[in-house]
Amino acid sequence: MKLGNLWRHLAVAVVAVFVVAACGSSNSSGSASCSESTAKTATSASACGGTDGLIAAAKSEGRLNIIAVPRNWANYGAIIDKFTATYGIPITSDNPDGSSQDEVNAVQSLGTTSRAPDVLDIGKAVTLANLTLYAPYKVSTWDDIPTAQKEATGLYVQDYGGYMSIGYDSAKLPAITSVDDLFKAEFKGKVALNGNPKQANAALNGVMMANLAEGGTPNDISKGIDFFHRLKQAGNFSPVQATDATVKNGTTPVVFDWDYLNATHGADVPTWKVFEANNALIGDYYNQAINKNAPHPAAARLWEEFLYSNTGQNLWLAGKARPVRLAAMVQKGTVDQTAAANLPKVTGTPVFLTDAQATAAKNYVVAHWDAAIS
Amino acid sequence: MAVARQSLYRSRRIKLQLFRGVTFLLAAVFFLVPIIAMLEFSTRGIHGERTLEYWRSIFSYPDLVDFNFGPAPTAAIDASLELALVTSLAMLVLLVPTMVWVRLKLRRLSRILEFICLLPLTIPAIVLVVGLAPLYNHWLSTYVSDSILTLALAYVVLVLPYCYRALDAGLGAIDVKTLSEAARSLGASWFSVMWRIIVPNISNAILNATLLSVALVLGEYTIANNLLYNNLQVELVHLARANAGVSIAIAVASLLFAFVLLIAISLVGGRPRRMRSEAVTNFGTGPVQGSAG
Amino acid sequence: MTKVGRPVLGGRRLSLDWVGTLPFFVYVLLFLLLPTAIVAFGAFFDANNAFTLDNFAHLSRSYVVKATVDTIGISAVTAIVGATLGALLAYAIVTGRPNGVLRRLVVSASGVLAQFGGVTLAFAFIASIGPAGFVYLFFQSHGFDYYAGSIWLFQIPGLVLVYLYFQIPLMVLVFLPALDGIKPQWREATESLGGSTWHYWRHVAGPILFPAFLGATLLLFANAFSAYATANALINQGGPVLAQQIAGALSSEVGAVEPGFAKAIAVEMIVIVTLVTIGYSLLQRRTAKWL
Numbered sequence: 001m002k003l004g005n006l007w008r009h010l011a012v013a014v015v016a017v018f019v020v021a022a023c024g025s026s027n028s029s030g031s032a033s034c035s036e037s038t039a040k041t042a043t044s045a046s047a048c049g050g051t052d053g054l055i056a057a058a059k060s061e062g063r064l065n066i067i068a069v070p071r072n073w074a075n076y077g078a079i080i081d082k083f084t085a086t087y088g089i090p091i092t093s094d095n096p097d098g099s100s101q102d103e104v105n106a107v108q109s110l111g112t113t114s115r116a117p118d119v120l121d122i123g124k125a126v127t128l129a130n131l132t133l134y135a136p137y138k139v140s141t142w143d144d145i146p147t148a149q150k151e152a153t154g155l156y157v158q159d160y161g162g163y164m165s166i167g168y169d170s171a172k173l174p175a176i177t178s179v180d181d182l183f184k185a186e187f188k189g190k191v192a193l194n195g196n197p198k199q200a201n202a203a204l205n206g207v208m209m210a211n212l213a214e215g216g217t218p219n220d221i222s223k224g225i226d227f228f229h230r231l232k233q234a235g236n237f238s239p240v241q242a243t244d245a246t247v248k249n250g251t252t253p254v255v256f257d258w259d260y261l262n263a264t265h266g267a268d269v270p271t272w273k274v275f276e277a278n279n280a281l282i283g284d285y286y287n288q289a290i291n292k293n294a295p296h297p298a299a300a301r302l303w304e305e306f307l308y309s310n311t312g313q314n315l316w317l318a319g320k321a322r323p324v325r326l327a328a329m330v331q332k333g334t335v336d337q338t339a340a341a342n343l344p345k346v347t348g349t350p351v352f353l354t355d356a357q358a359t360a361a362k363n364y365v366v367a368h369w370d371a372a373i374s
Numbered sequence: 375m376a377v378a379r380q381s382l383y384r385s386r387r388i389k390l391q392l393f394r395g396v397t398f399l400l401a402a403v404f405f406l407v408p409i410i411a412m413l414e415f416s417t418r419g420i421h422g423e424r425t426l427e428y429w430r431s432i433f434s435y436p437d438l439v440d441f442n443f444g445p446a447p448t449a450a451i452d453a454s455l456e457l458a459l460v461t462s463l464a465m466l467v468l469l470v471p472t473m474v475w476v477r478l479k480l481r482r483l484s485r486i487l488e489f490i491c492l493l494p495l496t497i498p499a500i501v502l503v504v505g506l507a508p509l510y511n512h513w514l515s516t517y518v519s520d521s522i523l524t525l526a527l528a529y530v531v532l533v534l535p536y537c538y539r540a541l542d543a544g545l546g547a548i549d550v551k552t553l554s555e556a557a558r559s560l561g562a563s564w565f566s567v568m569w570r571i572i573v574p575n576i577s578n579a580i581l582n583a584t585l586l587s588v589a590l591v592l593g594e595y596t597i598a599n600n601l602l603y604n605n606l607q608v609e610l611v612h613l614a615r616a617n618a619g620v621s622i623a624i625a626v627a628s629l630l631f632a633f634v635l636l637i638a639i640s641l642v643g644g645r646p647r648r649m650r651s652e653a654v655t656n657f658g659t660g661p662v663q664g665s666a667g
Numbered sequence: 668m669t670k671v672g673r674p675v676l677g678g679r680r681l682s683l684d685w686v687g688t689l690p691f692f693v694y695v696l697l698f699l700l701l702p703t704a705i706v707a708f709g710a711f712f713d714a715n716n717a718f719t720l721d722n723f724a725h726l727s728r729s730y731v732v733k734a735t736v737d738t739i740g741i742s743a744v745t746a747i748v749g750a751t752l753g754a755l756l757a758y759a760i761v762t763g764r765p766n767g768v769l770r771r772l773v774v775s776a777s778g779v780l781a782q783f784g785g786v787t788l789a790f791a792f793i794a795s796i797g798p799a800g801f802v803y804l805f806f807q808s809h810g811f812d813y814y815a816g817s818i819w820l821f822q823i824p825g826l827v828l829v830y831l832y833f834q835i836p837l838m839v840l841v842f843l844p845a846l847d848g849i850k851p852q853w854r855e856a857t858e859s860l861g862g863s864t865w866h867y868w869r870h871v872a873g874p875i876l877f878p879a880f881l882g883a884t885l886l887l888f889a890n891a892f893s894a895y896a897t898a899n900a901l902i903n904q905g906g907p908v909l910a911q912q913i914a915g916a917l918s919s920e921v922g923a924v925e926p927g928f929a930k931a932i933a934v935e936m937i938v939i940v941t942l943v944t945i946g947y948s949l950l951q952r953r954t955a956k957w958l
Contacts, residue, residue, distance in 0.1 A: 065602075067602070070611075070612070070615040071612065071615045071616065072615045072616065072617070073615075077615075077616075092604070093612065094599075094602040094604065094608075095599050095600065095602060095608075096608070096611050096612050096615060097599075097611055098599075098918075099918045099919070099920040100920035101917070101918045101919055101920045101924050102600070102918050105917075105918070106600075106602055109507040109508070109511050110511050110602065111511060111512070113511055113515050113516070113520070114515075114520065115515070115520065115602050117602075122920075123920050123921075125920065125921055125922035126920050126922070129922060189798055189814075189818045193903075193904070195903065196903055196904055196906070196915065197921070198906075198915050198919060198921070198923055199914070199915045199918065199919045199920065199921065199923070200920060200921070201920050201921055204921045235817065237904075238818070238821060239821050239822075239901075239902050239903055239904040239905060240789075240793065240821050240900070240901060240902070240903060241786070241789075241899065241900045241901075241903035243618070243621075243786060243790070243900075244617060244618035244621060245415070245618040245621055245622055245790050245793075245794075246790065246793060247618065248415075248420075248618040248619070249415060249618075249790075249793065249794055249797075249799050249800075250799035251793050251797050251798060251799045251800075267420075267617055268420060268617055268618045268619070269420070270420055270421070358921075358922070359922060362921045362922045362923055365921075366923045369904075369905075370729075370730040370733075370905050370906060371729070371730070373904050373905050374733075374904075374905040374907075386864075390762055393759065394759045394762060394763065397755055397756055397759040398759060398769075401756055401835075404831075404832075404835075405776070405780060405832070405836075407795050407796075407802065408788075408791035408792055408794070408795045408832070409791065410795070411791060411794035411795035411800060411801065411802075412787075412790070412791050412794060414794070414801070415794050468690065468691050468694060469691070471687070472687070472688050472690070472691040475684070475687040475688060476688060479684040479687065480684055480685065480687075480688065483685075483688065485948060487688075488882070488944075489941075489944055490695055490699070490700075492885065492886065492889055492940070492944065493699060493703065493937075493940075494699060495886070495889035495890055495892070495893050495940075496889055496892065496893060496936055496937045496939075496940035496941075497703060497706065497893065497933055497936065497937060498893040498894075498895050498910040498913060498914075498933070498936070499893070499895070500895060500910065500913060500914050500917060500918075501706055501913055501917070501929065501930065501933040502702060502703075502706070504702075504705070504706055504709070504917070504926075504929075504930070505701070505702025505703055505704070505705040505706040506698075506702045508705060509697075509698070509701065509702060527698055528698060530694070530698070531695070531698045531699045534695075534699075535886055535889065535890070536781070536837070536840070536841065536886070539841040539882060539883055539886045540840055540841045540844055541844075542879070542882065543841055543842060543843070543844035543845035543848075543879045543882075543883070544844035544845075544847070544848075546845060546848065546878065546879055547844060547845055547847055547848020547849075547875075548848065576844065578843065578844050578847050579844035579847075581774075582774065582778075582840045582841070582843060582844060585774065585775065585777075585778035585840065586778055586781060586782070586837075586840055586841075588778070589778040589779050589781065589782040590782045592782075593782040593783065593784075595785070595896075596895075596896075621787075622787070622790065622794075625787040625790075625791075629779055629783065632778075632779045632782075633775055633776060633779045636774075636775035636776075636778045636779060637771060637772070637775045639775075640771045640774060640775050641771065
């Protein structure tokens with residue numbers, strides 16, 4: 001025991017020497033050192049001793065807590081591995097199947113403890129409802145991000161997005177050319193949503209996609225509800241939760257989902273095709289935010305720098321998601337050409353819901369969904 | 375007379391064997407077909423060919439197991455096994471003496487005890503965790519410990535409904551009062567009444583309660599996940615996100631793992647106590663068929 | 668904690684018997700009653716932490732009423748059917764060799780399956796008897812289409828069938844110890860007194876087993892009542908189960924989160940199970956008289 005303690009003290013001392021050395025070296029380059037309290041309030045890398053100071057501080061924190069990012073979601077598995085390989089900082093990934101609200105609930109209930117999530121990847125409605133939980137931070141590539149896609153102080157910033165789509169197994173079903181094709185007899189009991197629209201963003205936007213295709217407007221989702229009501233009556237709507245396994249096994253051969261998620265089913269079903277309706281192109285982006293009580297404030301900021309770097313953005317792109325700096329990277333020629341070419345092709349004018357439209361849609365769905373499909 | 379009785383026994387035995395055969399056959403079909411379907415799916419490649427690729431990828435995953443047992447397990451299987459052990463022991467120590475005591479001295483408390491033990495089941499785990507979160511995040515992790523093993527405190531509560539019922543059925547089948555009074559009158563202490571009279575006589579009930587609590591802990595997901603602890607099931611969900619084949623291969627592997635572990639427990643826990651119970655009290659919990667055959 | 672058995676001050680006259688149950692009740696107070704109280708308390712507050720009764724008023728929403736009725740129905744049916752079939756299976760086990768391989772296998776498997784649930788259990792049924800499962804394809808190719816009317820696996824009858832997959836094994840485990848207590852000598856005694864098999868079950872074994880059977884049925888009811896993940900995977904739309912409505916109100920990411928309302932549904936569930944438990948106590952007292 002005593003010997004073990006001795007070793008532990010020695011290890012701590014060695015780490016401390018390195019940390020001091022690291023901070024010292026960034027001092028010598030003229031910027032401030034990055035203590036934990038500095039990191040907690042740093043609104044840019046330069047406030048934390050520049051990129052080198054940030055890296056050193058993040059390494060001395062020694063860990064990063066992330067939440068609700070399953071490995072097959074927008075290529076997060078590769079992003080996690082690359083971050084750890086680059087900086088040697090292990091990542092604790094919690095609640096892989098959690099929703100955006102679960103992320104916020106964890107931030108609130110874990111408070112200042114060491115297990116609280118450091119960073120969040122959350123949908124729009126949840127982002128806007130919890131503005132007091134985040135720390136503002138501007139990544140070094142801040143200027144590449146379109147103004148409409150970031151909060152002015154960096155409280156939250158859009159990270160990646162995509163368009164609503166219908167994925168289907170072309171070996172078992174006729175080609176889909178319009179949303180109304182789903183009423184055909186061949187689709188009996190086969191059409192599923194990714195989740196319940198009262199809870200899941202992807203499912204709510206699936207209903208909105210049907211709504212737009214049926215001539216509805218972004219302000220009024222009732223035609224979308226009516227679409228699924230008729231689909232249910234025709235016997236074509238399946239209430240089962242679509243998972244990788246139900247797709248591969250053929251129980252849910254037609255799924256409404258984000259195109260970057262639908263595209264991943266191709267790995268299990270080679271004949272899987274993704275249909276995007278040009279008259280119903282609904283898009284949405286997720287947001288990054290840093291927990292203001294992050295137990296690893298420097299690592300959290302380094303993670304953001306990594307995500308918005310060319311490497312991070314190209315990894316999302318390889319996962320068929322559209323990173324927020326895509327346009328700027330195309331222009332500068334730093335984009336991964338192959339990955340960009342593999343993106344699902346879309347034509348038509350994309351619709352992005354305003355906050356008011358999203359709220360109206362949510363309220364209508366919560367009140368009418370269960371009755372429409374049972 | 376004796377001949378008539380013997381033929382009665384014979385026809386009854388045939389009927390009984392028929393009943394058992396049909397029951398086990400139907401049960402086997404009902405319970406095995408879904409498992410076989412999962413096995414089939416987990417070995418099916420993307421073009422319909424047979425493959426063990428998904429099964430192989432389970433064993434190349436680093437965070438699952440590293441056999442670092444101790445107060446701060448680093449891998450998910452280690453943590454879940456330790457949790458299963460701690461939870462089962464704590465459950466038995468807490469529940470068995472209390473239930474016996476209530477049967478002996480406080481009969482009027484039995485309904486309350488039964489209701490309290492059922493209570494954890496009335497609240498879905500997703501809500502119970504809302505009530506547990508402040509305890510864990512403000513009290514336990516600050517003043518006691520941040521270790522994943524603190525989950526055992528909640529798990530003991532989760533297993534109460536099942537273990538109470540199994541133990542109650544066992545205690546109901548023996549005459550606790552007569553047994554313990556007899557032992558007391560012969561000068562036995564309460565401790566030895568408990569340990570040498572009651573426990574051996576309800577060994578099957580104790581075994582079943584233990585199996586239930588071990589299985590529950592190994593399969594628990596919601597509480598750990600929402601308190602942001604990565605136990606076996608949470609880690610398996612991470613791993614399952616590789617692809618569809620892996621997700622089902624893992625599910626079957628996890629069931630098999632629990633099954634093998636429970637068999638091992640039943641082998642260790644079953645036999646010796648029974649022998650002792652028959653030796654000490656001649657109150658064996660023999661089966662109906664026992665002497666009829 | 669093993670001190671429990673020792674009378675602390677000896678004499679019964681002091682009536683300190685309750686002290687023996689203290690460790691248990693203190694534990695339960697901390698880790699069960701306190702969290703439950705926190706949840707129940709939260710049902711009286713709105714999103715701004717102001718006192719309100721609205722959360723309970725919302726229980727009258729049509730989808731919550733429907734889910735309440737459906738959940739009680741599903742729980743009752745799976746409890747009664749599960750208890751009956753489980754008891755038969757347990758009887759088949761107990762009439763075999765007490766330490767036989769078969770018994771060990773079935774008991775261990777029951778332990779595993781009693782705790783099996785969620786997305787994977789739903790998928791196990793989808794992959795076998797579901798509309799793309801091999802059992803269905805086999806029957807269909809032989810001219811029997813059991814989904815001709817509708818795909819009932821993704822409706823309440825399907826949920827009942829899938830629930831039985833964990834209810835029956837649970838019954839086996841909690842009912843076996845009661846069956847173990849039945850002595851073969853009792854049957855011989857009944858017969859030597861001229862009693863028939865019916866007499867034996869009606870007047871000897873039945874009355875002894877019935878309280879355990881009833882208690883186990885109650886356990887199965889509560890077990891099905893709070894199950895969530897299996898139902899959510901199988902019937903993801905329409906939320907036929909109360910726990911699904913709770914999950915929706917707790918973790919909706921589209922902005923429909925109502926934590927107070929979720930807790931009010933939880934209180935409703937506790938009240939329902941309390942009522943069922945009271946009914947069970949009355950029934951047990953009744954039957955104790957006429958058995």
